[in-house]
Amino acid sequence: MAIKQLLKRTSGWLYLNSPVGRHQLHGAGVILMLHRVLANDRAADLPHRNELCVGPKAFEHLLAWLKKNFDCVPLMDLLQPGVISTGQPKIALTFDDGWRDNALNAFPLLKKNQMPASIFLSTDFIGSRQRFWWESLGETLWRSHGEKARTHLIECLRQIGRPLPVLLDDLDVQRRSLALLHFLHSLKNLPSGELDRLTDQCPEESLPQALDWHQVRAMEASGLIRFGPHGASHAILTDLDDQRLDEELSRSRNALLNGCNRPLPVYCYPNGNHDARVREHVADHDFPFALGTDIGIYRGLSDPLALPRIGISHRTARNPELLSWRIYRGARP
Ligand SMILES: [Zn+2]
Numbered sequence: 298m299a300i301k302q303l304l305k306r307t308s309g310w311l312y313l314n315s316p317v318g319r320h321q322l323h324g325a326g327v328i329l330m331l332h333r334v335l336a337n338d339r340a341a342d343l344p345h346r347n348e349l350c351v352g353p354k355a356f357e358h359l360l361a362w363l364k365k366n367f368d369c370v371p372l373m374d375l376l377q378p379g380v381i382s383t384g385q386p387k388i389a390l391t392f393d394d395g396w397r398d399n400a401l402n403a404f405p406l407l408k409k410n411q412m413p414a415s416i417f418l419s420t421d422f423i424g425s426r427q428r429f430w431w432e433s434l435g436e437t438l439w440r441s442h443g444e445k446a447r448t449h450l451i452e453c454l455r456q457i458g459r460p461l462p463v464l465l466d467d468l469d470v471q472r473r474s475l476a477l478l479h480f481l482h483s484l485k486n487l488p489s490g491e492l493d494r495l496t497d498q499c500p501e502e503s504l505p506q507a508l509d510w511h512q513v514r515a516m517e518a519s520g521l522i523r524f525g526p527h528g529a530s531h532a533i534l535t536d537l538d539d540q541r542l543d544e545e546l547s548r549s550r551n552a553l554l555n556g557c558n559r560p561l562p563v564y565c566y567p568n569g570n571h572d573a574r575v576r577e578h579v580a581d582h583d584f585p586f587a588l589g590t591d592i593g594i595y596r597g598l599s600d601p602l603a604l605p606r607i608g609i610s611h612r613t614a615r616n617p618e619l620l621s622w623r624i625y626r627g628a629r630p
Contacts, residue, residue, distance in 0.1 A: 302619070309621030312628075313366060321628050322386035326375035326595040327367070328588065329388060329620075330606040333396045334403035341611040344471060345435055345478040348610050353402055355614035360410045362617035363388055371413040371523065372563065375595060376586055376604075390414040391588065391606065393527055393565060395423055397505060400512040407521060416516070417527035417565035417588070420552035422507035429506055429531070430492040433499040435481050438465065439474075442500040453498050457491065459484065489532060510556045517557055525561035526553050535570045542575065546582045562586060564602075576602040593627045 312318035331351060335341045338352025351359070363369055367388035375389045390407075392399050395418035407414055421427055436442065437450045438461070451461050464476035484492065516522040526549035528534065534542055546564075553560035564579045569590025571579075579587050579602060586601045593605030607627055613619050 302616070305622040306616060306618035309623070309625050310618050312625040313621040318625070318628075322594070322624070324596070325628070326370075326387040326389065327624055327627075328372065328375065328595060328604060328606040329390050330588075330590065330608045331390065331392045331403075332394055333392075333398050334406070335398060336402055338611070338615075343474040345439065345474045345481065347612055348478070348608070351609060351611045351614045353406065355611055356403065357406050357410070359609065359614040359617050359620075360406065360412050362620075364410065364412070366621075369412055372415040372561065373523075376563070376601070391565070392416045394419055394429065394531070395508045395513075395527070397508050397512070400508055400516060404516055404519075404522070408519060411521070413521050413523075415523050415525060415561060415563070416508075416513075417525045417563075418508070418513070418549075418553070419527050419529065419531040419567065420549045420556075421529045422531070423513065423552070423556070424509040425507070426501065426505045427507070428496050428499070428502075430496045431481050431484075432506055433496045434484065434492075435477060437499040438477055438480070442502075446500045450495070450498055453495055457487075457495075459487075489530075513556055514558075517559070523559065523561050524553060524557050525563045525565055526550055527565040528567040531567045533568050533570045534566060534575045535572050539574075539578070542578050543582075546578060550582055550584075563588060566590075571603065576600075592623065594624065 332349040333351065334356050335350045335352055338354045340346065341350040341352035341355065368385040370387050370389055372389040372391060375387045390412065392403065392414060395416060399416055434450065437446050440447050454461060462476055462480055465473060465480065467473045467476065513524060517524060529545050529548040529552065532545055534545065537545060562583065562585055564584040564587040566587060566589055571587065571589060576587065586604060588604045588606055591605045592607055595604060599605065605627065607620065607623050
């Protein structure tokens with residue numbers, strides 16, 4: 298595994314620094330996808346958090362590496378043609394969901410490094426105590442809220458035919474966390490009402506999970522951060538009938554228009570799920586651009602309503618050379 302990683306890091310570095318790689322990336326853009334920046338690196342390192350969370354030290358390390366290797370620009374400078382290029386490939390940071398830690402942990406580091414970013418909000422959550430199911434269920438099962446809460450949730454899961462795998466009692470922390478990650482993935486196919494009901498069985502945290510509008514406006518006023526919609530309820534858009542789809546798109550669009558000065562003309566699909574019908578409805582709601590989760594590089598020729606991104610995990614942020622490998626993979630025709 299270590300050798301494989303070393304090979305990836307080396308090939309990625311060679312690619313970014315070779316004339317061939319530089320030529321391929323000339324005029325191209327890379328849109329990075331992040332979710333959360335936690336308060337400490339050790340917490341972000343566990344497998345069940347690693348995918349969506351980055352620790353503050355790893356995040357700063359990533360920012361320094363990006364500034365050295367890329368022209369770090371606001372998302373719209375990457376998407377709108379005609380902007381003068383420095384010759385370096387462009388990179389833009391995006392954050393999904395609208396987590397409170399974006400204001401508490403990510404923003405101070407973005408400001409310190411003068412790094413622009415775009416945050417895509419699931420607008421029903423903003424300024425409310427509504428919770429993201431995977432965070433509430435995951436952390437309750439991880440015992441972050443105590444044994445009693447965990448036992449209660451396990452019983453609720455058992456009653457709906459989703460018993461906890463034995464591996465979740467493993468003594469090894471890494472193995473236990475990995476088992477939790479797999480278990481959370483397996484719950485994704487439950488009906489959303491069921492997931493909401495399970496979330497209600499989890500204890501409330503002291504702080505809301507999501508940003509509030511005051512935080513949104515304060516970040517926007519810095520001139521460094523812009524905001525766009527990522528659904529209203531974070532429902533998977535491809536699962537909704539036409540009427541519910543339009544409601545979801547209108548509600549999130551209106552919330553951004555009310556809550557921000559200059560919302561982005563870019564939609565961000567929850568979970569990255571979209572199809573021709575969803576793209577058509579998004580375009581009808583005045584969004585010329587939309588972000589998915591397919592891995593790839595932006596070249597101006599891609600479908601503007603299915604823009605590819607590259608996800609950043611804690612592990613990638615800690616070893617950004619792994620990112621150049623992923624860019625290399627994404628840039629290959
Ligand atoms: Zn999301």
